[in-house]
Ligand SMILES: NC(=O)c1ccc[n+]([C@@H]2O[C@H](COP(=O)([O-])OP(=O)(O)OC[C@H]3O[C@@H](n4cnc5c(N)ncnc54)[C@H](O)[C@@H]3O)[C@@H](O)[C@H]2O)c1
């Protein structure tokens with residue numbers, strides 16, 4: 001038997017958290033930038049631009065630093081290779097820049113990471129995309145300082161080393177993953193999330209939940225084969241430090257998730273939801289700090305083909321593309337759709353962790369189910385139903401006949417499947433997809 005890993009690593013950006021933090025970005029940038037004249041690229045998307053926060057932040061940065069701020073406000077929601085190429089072309093044409101600021105959800109933050117990568121390193125986007133889809137090249141040069149300002153409570157992209165994109169010609173979602181992509185500073189201002197629409201709150205919140213659950217149940221770092229330092233990737237598997245972040249994220253979700261979605265859906269004064277919004281922002285940050293060092297597994301691997309192969313479904317509260325009715329199963333929704341079945345599959349690998357996670361999510365035992373493999377799936381599915389996530393893959397347009405194609409797409413995500421707490425076969429994936437056609 002090969003030697004086991006004895007070392008794990010932990011990395012995170014500098015972090016500023018709290019109401020009003022986004023008003024201080026000018027001050028923070030002044031510390032990161034060289035002497036004037038300074039030019040800053042601000043990346044956002046049309047929906048977030050409409051909230052007025054990006055324009056306000058741009059103005060405050062100019063006032064504090066004297067920098068010229070150039071705004072790119074066309075980041076695509078759920079970015080594609082084509083949309084990122086457009087943003088990169090814009091950055092190259094308008095540059096040079098001294099820093100990049102991303103204001104938005106994972107879509108704007110990931111777009112900013114891609115632009116920053118190609119403003120500082122030669123070649124094209126596909127050179128850096130994970131192999132075998134792309135060239136798997138590592139950036140040779142450091143990126144410009146990136147300040148990431150999330151406006152959703154979801155991805156944790158402000159803390160991670162990943163940039164996710166949909167490669168249209170291959171119908172596959174994949175990414176770029178390298179330590180240089182991690183933002184220099186994450187500014188989490190819960191006030192920016194007050195305007196998040198209900199389905200964005202629900203879907204992005206399921207992303208938080210799955211980040212925490214998948215990292216918490218990931219293969220223990222010490223069960224992996226020993227690596228040389230140059231072979232180590234940011235994802236260690238579950239470990240004592242990411243466990244702390246994940247457990248806390250699950251407790252925060254237990255207290256705030258349903259309330260945040262209900263408040264967004266009821267149309268009540270967003271101010272009244274400030275408490276639960278702040279807890280959701282903290283949960284997203286904590287889960288990001290956890291999964292960014294542990295890794296995610298089966299639900300995320302399955303989400304990529306679900307999002308990439310969707311034919312007709314388009315989630316409410318998300319913008320339309322491709323002439324108005326393009327399909328869109330948003331990331332968090334796509335991840336959640338197989339989560340109950342995935343955790344039934346992985347239960348035997350670490351029963352204590354699956355039961356503990358269920359208890360953290362449902363501390364008062366509101367979900368009456370048998371103990372054992374069915375408990376965590378029941379807790380997750382009940383939450384999905386309560387917050388308005390569609391009832392399984394059939395509700396977003398997939399049927400029995402799609403299972404083989406979905407298995408093929410998930411099987412391509414070997415990096416993620418390797419993080420699962422047990423070895424995963426194509427038969428396992430077929431069981432997960434088939435069992436996820438309907439949850440209740
Ligand atoms: N890099 C990572 O670590 C990582 C991790 C998970 C997911 N992702 C990626 O992130 C993307 C999803 O990001 P997301 O879930 O944060 O959502 P998003 O960025 O796609 O935004 C969703 C929608 O909400 C709107 N919106 C965002 N904030 C708003 C606000 N405060 N008020 C009003 N409208 C608002 C946007 O305009 C958009 O229409 C996917 O592409 C996914 O693959 C990246």
Ligand SMILES: [Fe+2]
Nearest residue numbers: 155207211335
């Ligand atoms: Fe995710």
